Amino acid sequence: xxxxxxxxxxxxxxxxxxxxxxxxxxxxxxxxxxxxxxxxxxxxxxxxxxxxxxxxxxxxxxxxxxxxxxxxxxxxxxxxxxxxxxxxxxxxxxxxxxxxxxxxxxxxxxxxxxxxxxxxxxxxxxxxxxxxxxxxxxxxxxxxxxxxxxxxxxxxxxxxxxxxxxxxxxxxxxxxxxxxxxxxxxxxxxxxxxxxxxxxxxxxxxxxxxxxxxxxxxxxxxxxxxxx
Numbered sequence: 001x002x003x004x005x006x007x008x009x010x011x012x013x014x015x016x017x018x019x020x021x022x023x024x025x026x027x028x029x030x031x032x033x034x035x036x037x038x039x040x041x042x043x044x045x046x047x048x049x050x051x052x053x054x055x056x057x058x059x060x061x062x063x064x065x066x067x068x069x070x071x072x073x074x075x076x077x078x079x080x081x082x083x084x085x086x087x088x089x090x091x092x093x094x095x096x097x098x099x100x101x102x103x104x105x106x107x108x109x110x111x112x113x114x115x116x117x118x119x120x121x122x123x124x125x126x127x128x129x130x131x132x133x134x135x136x137x138x139x140x141x142x143x144x145x146x147x148x149x150x151x152x153x154x155x156x157x158x159x160x161x162x163x164x165x166x167x168x169x170x171x172x173x174x175x176x177x178x179x180x181x182x183x184x185x186x187x188x189x190x191x192x193x194x195x196x197x198x199x200x201x202x203x204x205x206x207x208x209x210x211x212x213x214x215x216x217x218x219x220x221x222x223x224x225x226x227x228x
Contacts, residue, residue: 013105017096017112018050018057024089024116027123028082037083040068044090058097065094082122088115159211161199166215169193173216185216 021044028041043064050057068087071079079087092112099105170193174186190212194200200208 013102013109014054014097015050017093017109020109020112020116021061021089021093024086024112024119027116027119028086030123031082034080034082037080037086040083040086040090058094061090061094062098065091082119085115085119085122088112089119158199158203162194162197162208162211163215163218165197165199166190166193166212167219173219185213185220187212187216190216 025041025045028037029045031037044061047060047064048056069091089112092108092115095108096105096112099108170190174189176184176186187209191205191208194203194208194212195205200211203211
């Protein structure tokens, strides 16, 4: 798996897949009397921190999963339900990271989540459904906060780069010279500059125009304050 297939650390879908796999590890550790499952849980539990080393985490998971991707018929038949569920979570989490298709990634994440939920039911046995739901809720809140913080930081960084690019491209804010938009910022021109800029070319047109307008307002205000 090459670097091009790895997600950015701010990727919320990837963060969710990591959280689901963590749930499966926690559930698998509660299931006793299954040395194979215990070994699988140990392997995944020893992965490097995804937050500290997303690349190393993904590569190590791919290496682990590759050992179990094509089991023999005998190995497959001998697997317990719990082993099959854990393997499904592990393989689906890896697929989330390796796929670049948004719809496919959502599908793999849902597969991992369903398998992790079933594994939790086996792990907790007679414990109440409320206890299982509480575990899910805690993981959801944790992954949501972490993913949200990372996503906001990444978006702020891209916006900063957008403003810097516009400032380097235009010494003054380009204005419409005629028509109803006279003396107003030439937003299509600014948005086009962001469309051709690698760091912002992937953004929706609406976002590029919003950022272009925000940059122009800030730039014009600074110019006005300077003249005053």
